[in-house]
Amino acid sequence: MATKTLEELLQKYEKYKAMNLKLNMSRGKPCQEQLNLSMGMMETLNSWTVLSCEDGFDCRNYGVLGGIEECKRLLGDIIEVPAKNIIIYGNSSLHIMYECISRAMTHGVMGSTPWSKLPKVKWLCPVPGYDRHFAITEYFGIEMINVPMTSEGPDMDMIEDLVSKDDTIKGIWCVPKYSNPDGTTYSNMTVKRFANLKPKAKDFRIYWDNAYSVHHLYDDKQDFLLEILDECRKAGNPDIVYKFTSTSKISFPGSGIAALATSDNNIEEIKKQMNISTIGYDKVNQLRHVRFFRDLNGIQEQMKRHASILRPKFELVEKILDKELSEQSEASWTKPHGGYFISLEVPGVAKEVVKRCKDCGVELTPAGSAYPYHNDPNNSNIRIAPSFPSILDLETATKILCLSVKIEYALKNKK
Amino acid sequence: MATKTLEELLQKYEKYKAMNLKLNMSRGKPCQEQLNLSMGMMETLNSWTVLSCEDGFDCRNYGVLGGIEECKRLLGDIIEVPAKNIIIYGNSSLHIMYECISRAMTHGVMGSTPWSKLPKVKWLCPVPGYDRHFAITEYFGIEMINVPMTSEGPDMDMIEDLVSKDDTIKGIWCVPKYSNPDGTTYSNMTVKRFANLKPKAKDFRIYWDNAYSVHHLYDDKQDFLLEILDECRKAGNPDIVYKFTSTSKISFPGSGIAALATSDNNIEEIKKQMNISTIGYDKVNQLRHVRFFRDLNGIQEQMKRHASILRPKFELVEKILDKELSEQSEASWTKPHGGYFISLEVPGVAKEVVKRCKDCGVELTPAGSAYPYHNDPNNSNIRIAPSFPSILDLETATKILCLSVKIEYALKNKK
Numbered sequence: 001m002a003t004k005t006l007e008e009l010l011q012k013y014e015k016y017k018a019m020n021l022k023l024n025m026s027r028g029k030p031c032q033e034q035l036n037l038s039m040g041m042m043e044t045l046n047s048w049t050v051l052s053c054e055d056g057f058d059c060r061n062y063g064v065l066g067g068i069e070e071c072k073r074l075l076g077d078i079i080e081v082p083a084k085n086i087i088i089y090g091n092s093s094l095h096i097m098y099e100c101i102s103r104a105m106t107h108g109v110m111g112s113t114p115w116s117k118l119p120k121v122k123w124l125c126p127v128p129g130y131d132r133h134f135a136i137t138e139y140f141g142i143e144m145i146n147v148p149m150t151s152e153g154p155d156m157d158m159i160e161d162l163v164s165k166d167d168t169i170k171g172i173w174c175v176p177k178y179s180n181p182d183g184t185t186y187s188n189m190t191v192k193r194f195a196n197l198k199p200k201a202k203d204f205r206i207y208w209d210n211a212y213s214v215h216h217l218y219d220d221k222q223d224f225l226l227e228i229l230d231e232c233r234k235a236g237n238p239d240i241v242y243k244f245t246s247t248s249k250i251s252f253p254g255s256g257i258a259a260l261a262t263s264d265n266n267i268e269e270i271k272k273q274m275n276i277s278t279i280g281y282d283k284v285n286q287l288r289h290v291r292f293f294r295d296l297n298g299i300q301e302q303m304k305r306h307a308s309i310l311r312p313k314f315e316l317v318e319k320i321l322d323k324e325l326s327e328q329s330e331a332s333w334t335k336p337h338g339g340y341f342i343s344l345e346v347p348g349v350a351k352e353v354v355k356r357c358k359d360c361g362v363e364l365t366p367a368g369s370a371y372p373y374h375n376d377p378n379n380s381n382i383r384i385a386p387s388f389p390s391i392l393d394l395e396t397a398t399k400i401l402c403l404s405v406k407i408e409y410a411l412k413n414k415k
Numbered sequence: 416m417a418t419k420t421l422e423e424l425l426q427k428y429e430k431y432k433a434m435n436l437k438l439n440m441s442r443g444k445p446c447q448e449q450l451n452l453s454m455g456m457m458e459t460l461n462s463w464t465v466l467s468c469e470d471g472f473d474c475r476n477y478g479v480l481g482g483i484e485e486c487k488r489l490l491g492d493i494i495e496v497p498a499k500n501i502i503i504y505g506n507s508s509l510h511i512m513y514e515c516i517s518r519a520m521t522h523g524v525m526g527s528t529p530w531s532k533l534p535k536v537k538w539l540c541p542v543p544g545y546d547r548h549f550a551i552t553e554y555f556g557i558e559m560i561n562v563p564m565t566s567e568g569p570d571m572d573m574i575e576d577l578v579s580k581d582d583t584i585k586g587i588w589c590v591p592k593y594s595n596p597d598g599t600t601y602s603n604m605t606v607k608r609f610a611n612l613k614p615k616a617k618d619f620r621i622y623w624d625n626a627y628s629v630h631h632l633y634d635d636k637q638d639f640l641l642e643i644l645d646e647c648r649k650a651g652n653p654d655i656v657y658k659f660t661s662t663s664k665i666s667f668p669g670s671g672i673a674a675l676a677t678s679d680n681n682i683e684e685i686k687k688q689m690n691i692s693t694i695g696y697d698k699v700n701q702l703r704h705v706r707f708f709r710d711l712n713g714i715q716e717q718m719k720r721h722a723s724i725l726r727p728k729f730e731l732v733e734k735i736l737d738k739e740l741s742e743q744s745e746a747s748w749t750k751p752h753g754g755y756f757i758s759l760e761v762p763g764v765a766k767e768v769v770k771r772c773k774d775c776g777v778e779l780t781p782a783g784s785a786y787p788y789h790n791d792p793n794n795s796n797i798r799i800a801p802s803f804p805s806i807l808d809l810e811t812a813t814k815i816l817c818l819s820v821k822i823e824y825a826l827k828n829k830k
Contacts, residue, residue: 039462047454060450062668098692116531253477255699277513284670
């Protein structure tokens with residue numbers, strides 16, 4: 001019976017293969033309809049527009065190191081931080097994170113020994129997590145330690161224990177809201193425990209990548225995240241966190257605005273470096289964003305339009321997973337309320353499934369990507385990015401994914 | 416007689432002081448009229464524009480790490496380098512230089528020991544030079560060695576001698592055309608000698624900041640600079656140079672496009688790092704520049720318009736210096752054919768002159784800025800930046816500067 005089913009599955013698979021498909025669910029890229037939502041931004045500034053910011057400074061010229069006030073306010077509103085605790089950079093929050101670690105390597109953190117002078121630096125990595133985070137720490141030769149995710153966020157018992165004992169642990173990667181890839185939002189208790197961490201290393205920092213702060217899929221089902229800077233301040237731990245955000249998935253990926261939010265002391269330290277590394281970032285683009293979105297309300301309206309494009313895609317994938325894999329007891333998947341990913345857990349067969357999909361023209365994020373060193377100990381996690389393909393392509397791709405899961409488990413169970 | 420003259424000079428100075436002026440000749444900032452030249456760029460892209468580059472890629476989305484082809488070609492044309500040897504970054508060439516040194520500190524250069532692991536790293540600094548260059552090397556704790564400038568460029572005998580003997584010397588700052596601050600363009604022989612350097616350190620790199628490649632003041636008096644990448648290739652030394660450029664003083668300072676040009680091997684190494692540090696730079700702004708300027712001809716037309724605004728300012732300053740200081744035998748100054756600065760040499764009194772100007776409401780670049788550690792051994796160099804003030808302000812400011820020079824020499828000679 002099982003063999004017959006496998007044969008049927010393989011026949012179906014061959015039919016898909018013969019279609020010579022080329023579908024991509026590998027990266028969290030907005031689709032064309034989403035990009036079109038921001039095209040009005042191209043006309044926000046015209047040749048007769050006065051390109052001065054509210055304090056009168058001509059945004060076309062050199063200067064204004066940390067960003068113009070109204071843009072700091074806008075991004076501050078998005079992540080619930082006062083403008084004075086915001087630094088606006090270029091187009092990439094990932095690059096800010098890279099630069100923070102690079103600076104710590106060469107100059108330490110607030111007077112600590114530069115990490116490049118230390119025999120060993122370690123980092124905590126909630127898993128599954130974001131591959132590009134892990135790539136940065138790996139590039140700098142930092143040893144990464146897996147911390148399992150729970151439904152409340154990362155395992156805080158383990159984190160508290162490790163950081164209190166080991167002063168070579170200098171940081172942790174966090175995507176606290178609609179996390180990449182499993183869509184989890186850290187609970188209030190998790191945020192409070194982060195804010196109250198007592199790390200042995202004085203130069204330990206929480207890298208709080210708030211990439212999906214306003215990226216809800218539903219009006220009526222939204223996750224809530226406690227604001228961490230405020231919690232850290234209340235806990236007498238104001239300098240422990242760097243918080244990152246960007247408009248990459250609000251306006252244009254690659255042509256948006258990225259920012260760092262942190263304590264007064266951290267801002268002061270970082271500005272000393274910025275003053276050396278640049279004369280300033282692109283203020284015209286800062287102005288363009290402020291004039292287009294105006295305020296938090298404008299951002300929220302835009303996010304509703306994004307959600308109306310993304311929601312049917314997420315629901316379609318979830319529907320197909322429910323239908324096709326409900327009897328595959330090994331498999332499980334997330335139904336996030338926001339963010340860019342659905343996380344599919346298929347213990348023991350993730351690599352094989354991704355390869356089988358690829359052979360059939362469906363590209364997924366490489367298996368293991370959500371783990372440091374691409375090493376998923378259970379060979380389980382597959383990250384699904386439903387945003388970029390069309391509804392039609394998404395349907396086909398997800399069906400092929402489900403079919404591949406069923407085939408791989410059938411093959412495995414046959415052995 | 417001399418005393419009487421001094422009294423007269425001081426009386427004149429007090430009159431200026433009573434005017435409560437606030438004039439600024441401190442930085443090489445374009446003026447408003449120059450910024451207006453690029454306002455058309457604000458309309459190059461509209462809400463109905465197709466924002467795809469020539470290979471069909473949607474510039475609004477993530478991707479295309481090294482920049483879009485047509486933008487690489489445009490910036491390549493400006494600095495006479497093929498597109499394949501160009502990487503487009505964000506808005507700041509200074510930030511690219513910072514990142515090159517930072518990368519060498521943490522990762523070395525093509526497999527060499529990371530500089531942060533070495534007991535000592537040294538750098539050659541042609542003087543007078545650009546303060547922001549020196550600030551970067553100082554920030555990284557690199558020991559700077561002064562190399563005197565000649566009318567042909569830096570003292571090549573000294574450079575050849577030093578780099579051939581000392582493998583802790585890892586680089587040199589160069590502004591090879593219309594140099595900051597003295598407007599010198601390196602001679603063909605100087606460029607050839609750079610290309611043929613045989614440094615003891617295999618990870619030595621020439622930091623060739625070609626900031627003013629097309630920034631001529633005259634149609635009929637233009638300096639010519641040999642293209643260094645080509646000379647290095649011919650000399651069998653292809654990897655020895657990083658060449659930098661930007662459109663900061665072509666379009667908008669702070670909202671332009673910056674680029675690195677270097678050998679295939681260097682490009683390959685640097686792209687490995689870029690692939691970790693970012694998903695890509697602002698391609699919409701790259702497209703905006705290409706669509707606005709179209710090609711090298713468009714750039715050159717724009718530079719003629721810049722020159723027509725800048726030339727009268729340079730000529731005014733030179734005229735006043737000629738008139739007021741021709742009998743002050745200690746003083747000398749440059750008459751550059753391009754770039755952003757006039758260099759005034761007043762041996763023994765630079766600091767005093769800058770202070771006296773400041774007390775009278777005229778801000779100049781701090782004395783010593785053109786030297787590493789702000790240490791001008793002859794207390795001689797004052798950098799004049801004529802671009803930003805209006806013609807009227809410039810006239811007043813330059814007169815106050817000349818008056819201050821005369822007063823300080825009179826005071827000095829009195830002692």
